[in-house]
Amino acid sequence: MKALVFVETLKGVVREASLETINFAKILADEVIGVVVGKGVEVKGLNKLYVYEDERLLIPISKPVAEIIKEVQKKENAKFIVLPATGFGKELGGRLAAAFDAPILDDFMAYENGYFVKGFYSNKVFAHIRIDGNPVILSVRPRAFKPVEDGISPEVIKVNINLPEEYFSAKPVEIHEKSSEEVDVTEADIVVSGGRGMGSPENYHKWIIALRDAVAKATGLKVANGASRAVVDAGWVDHSHQVGQTGKTVSPLVYFAIGISGAIQHQAGMRTSKNIIAINKDPEAPIFTISDYGIVSKWEDVLPELVEKLNKIAEEKV
Amino acid sequence: MKVLVFIKRTPDTAAIVKPSPDGKDIDRTNIPFIINPYDEFAVEEAIRLKENRGAETVVMSIGGDDVKEQLRRALAMGMDRAILVKYPEYWKLNPSQIAYTIVEVARRENPDMIITGKLTIDDYTYSLAPYVAEKLGYNLITYVTKLEYLDGKVRAERETDLGSEIWEAPFPVVISAERGLNEPRLPNMRGIMMAKKKDIEELEINFPKYDYAIDKFTPPPPRKGVRLLNSVDELIKVLKEEVKIL
Numbered sequence: 104m105k106a107l108v109f110v111e112t113l114k115g116v117v118r119e120a121s122l123e124t125i126n127f128a129k130i131l132a133d134e135v136i137g138v139v140v141g142k143g144v145e146v147k148g149l150n151k152l153y154v155y156e157d158e159r160l161l162i163p164i165s166k167p168v169a170e171i172i173k174e175v176q177k178k179e180n181a182k183f184i185v186l187p188a189t190g191f192g193k194e195l196g197g198r199l200a201a202a203f204d205a206p207i208l209d210d211f212m213a214y215e216n217g218y219f220v221k222g223f224y225s226n227k228v229f230a231h232i233r234i235d236g237n238p239v240i241l242s243v244r245p246r247a248f249k250p251v252e253d254g255i256s257p258e259v260i261k262v263n264i265n266l267p268e269e270y271f272s273a274k275p276v277e278i279h280e281k282s283s284e285e286v287d288v289t290e291a292d293i294v295v296s297g298g299r300g301m302g303s304p305e306n307y308h309k310w311i312i313a314l315r316d317a318v319a320k321a322t323g324l325k326v327a328n329g330a331s332r333a334v335v336d337a338g339w340v341d342h343s344h345q346v347g348q349t350g351k352t353v354s355p356l357v358y359f360a361i362g363i364s365g366a367i368q369h370q371a372g373m374r375t376s377k378n379i380i381a382i383n384k385d386p387e388a389p390i391f392t393i394s395d396y397g398i399v400s401k402w403e404d405v406l407p408e409l410v411e412k413l414n415k416i417a418e419e420k421v
Numbered sequence: 422m423k424v425l426v427f428i429k430r431t432p433d434t435a436a437i438v439k440p441s442p443d444g445k446d447i448d449r450t451n452i453p454f455i456i457n458p459y460d461e462f463a464v465e466e467a468i469r470l471k472e473n474r475g476a477e478t479v480v481m482s483i484g485g486d487d488v489k490e491q492l493r494r495a496l497a498m499g500m501d502r503a504i505l506v507k508y509p510e511y512w513k514l515n516p517s518q519i520a521y522t523i524v525e526v527a528r529r530e531n532p533d534m535i536i537t538g539k540l541t542i543d544d545y546t547y548s549l550a551p552y553v554a555e556k557l558g559y560n561l562i563t564y565v566t567k568l569e570y571l572d573g574k575v576r577a578e579r580e581t582d583l584g585s586e587i588w589e590a591p592f593p594v595v596i597s598a599e600r601g602l603n604e605p606r607l608p609n610m611r612g613i614m615m616a617k618k619k620d621i622e623e624l625e626i627n628f629p630k631y632d633y634a635i636d637k638f639t640p641p642p643p644r645k646g647v648r649l650l651n652s653v654d655e656l657i658k659v660l661k662e663e664v665k666i667l
């Protein structure tokens with residue numbers, strides 16, 4: 104059986120979420136075929152890689168990308184079309200479901216005995232779903248599967264398709280990028296989140312960022328800073344950092360919740376984290392009910408020492 | 422200009438949601454229901470378009486009589502008309518069926534713009550807006566946090582995974598609403614009274630069938646419970662020996 108995987112790149116680099124998607128596709132299919140938009144992108148672990156180059160797609164646009172995938176699907180007739188459940192992947196999924204009159208499952212997080220497992224109602228319950236069709240559209244939650252590490256170098260095939268200008272009638276005219284070192288919270292190995300208990304935006308930017316950077320240096324892992332809605336609403340950080348019901352859903356290896364009460368809407372976005380570590384001065388804060396480790400203390404008495412000790416560990420490692 | 426908004430009835434964000442005893446559904450007793458929060462942004466945006474530019478505004482949903490509560494709220498906020506596509510157990514519909522329903526209504530109504538939430542918070546579906554845009558051949562801008570109207574087109578700020586972008590698209594266009602787009606208003610007394618008098622148009626459609634079934638719902642795996650630590654050194658030890666990241 105064949106699976107077609109959309110390989111999403113960010114500034115020419117394959118996103119981690121795409122590598123995970125490839126690895127997942129190998130569970131479903133014995134032949135995994137990639138589709139990538141860009142120049143000279145290298146991906147392993149695929150049987151074939153269809154490449155399409157177009158200056159107009161440096162920022163991905165779902166209409167023309169869907170046309171490219173339709174073109175490849177005409178040749179391959181894959182049973183599964185698998186996408187990373189990134190912002191773009193989820194948009195593309197909807198288009199492909201329409202294009203192929205196919206059933207779609209967005210953002211699932213596990214595959215067990217033929218059933219897909221997905222968090223419903225803010226991850227308050229898990230749904231076990233059976234889905235079948237020709238094809239089936241799936242988008243894989245970031246961090247739910249391990250990234251593909253190595254494997255064969257695929258046969259590379261150029262996609263020859265002429266995409267008329269009308270496919271680009273909805274398009275970006277301005278890009279506001281964040282610094283390139285920043286990691287998306289959904290793709291981070293570790294998320295360090297701060298809430299209203301940080302007291303001020305200055306404290307958040309000094310101490311949450313200091314801890315984020317210290318953890319990154321000490322572990323060598325990808326670390327992102329997250330936030331509760333209270334501090335996003337107060338304008339301390341922008342919405343792309345918000346974790347929760349009306350923010351992002353994250354499943355990192357470690358989630359630090361600092362000065363966050365753990366409202367049910369916040370839990371919605373982080374309860375599937377592997378390890379949850381809370382620092383809160385209130386022993387009754389609901390965050391402790393879902394945490395694995397907790398320190399009942401003011402953060403002021405924890406973070407400076409923790410940052411210093413992690414920085415020391417990082418130095419010793421070098 | 423005509424705007425069509427799709428809304429879904431979803432449990433309140435703060436509701437306690439558990440599997441039903443047989444695991445085939447969630448326990449729907451004692452759950453407060455609301456308009457999906459992202460769809461409320463869509464409703465508000467449409468009403469502002471009516472107020473500022475005289476747009477005709479239509480709200481639609483799928484379900485049984487219970488869903489009229491949410492449609493009436495949207496009318497009370499200021500939408501002109503409401504359409505209910507009948508399907509009492511609407512929560513059993515899968516995303517492709519729901520998107521198909523929006524397409525069917527859009528084909529009758531011929532709107533210049535369709536707005537819906539970026540996500541439904543019940544089954545966590547993101548695919549409605551792009552599905553509808555693809556089927557109807559409308560332009561699409563997703564995750565929109567700011568919308569401006571220019572001559573014959575919209576200019577939108579949208580959130581991406583790592584920042585934001587400004588997009589432009591000519592009408593007809595499908596928009597998916599992200600938080601930040603606006604602050605939905607509360608209906609006022611006059612709005613509520615007017616909404617009571619309005620008819621909700623009911624439609625029947627043939628839903629396409631897909632091989633998609635929820636076999637069961639389970640509670641999330643229990644967490645092991647919190648272990649309180651008393652010092653930073655203890656935390657570092659845990660990070661080394663148990664979490665194994667140092």
Ligand SMILES: Cc1cc2nc3c(=O)[nH]c(=O)nc-3n(C[C@H](O)[C@H](O)[C@H](O)COP(=O)(O)OP(=O)(O)OC[C@H]3O[C@@H](n4cnc5c(N)ncnc54)[C@H](O)[C@@H]3O)c2cc1C
Pocket residue numbers: 297298299300301330331332333334345346347348349350351361362363364365366367368369372382383384385388400401402403434458
């Ligand atoms: C429809 C809807 C959607 C929502 N979506 C989201 C969402 O996506 N994400 C989200 O986060 N919230 C969301 N919320 C809001 C949520 O209900 C809470 O209001 C919010 O999460 C609270 O943020 P907080 O924990 O930072 O603040 P608070 O609840 O005020 O908690 C602050 C915590 O800091 C602790 N603290 C104070 N000082 C210190 C100190 N010096 N050291 C250590 N600890 C200290 C306090 O004990 C307290 O527990 C939503 C709400 C609604 C209604």
Ligand SMILES: Nc1ncnc2c1ncn2[C@@H]1O[C@H](COP(=O)(O)O)[C@@H](O)[C@H]1O
Pocket residue numbers: 454455456490491494607608
């Ligand atoms: N988003 C919503 N959708 C539908 N009904 C609501 C919503 N929010 C509140 N209600 C109901 O509308 C009435 C007034 O609510 P409120 O405006 O929040 O005081 C109450 O009966 C609420 O249960």
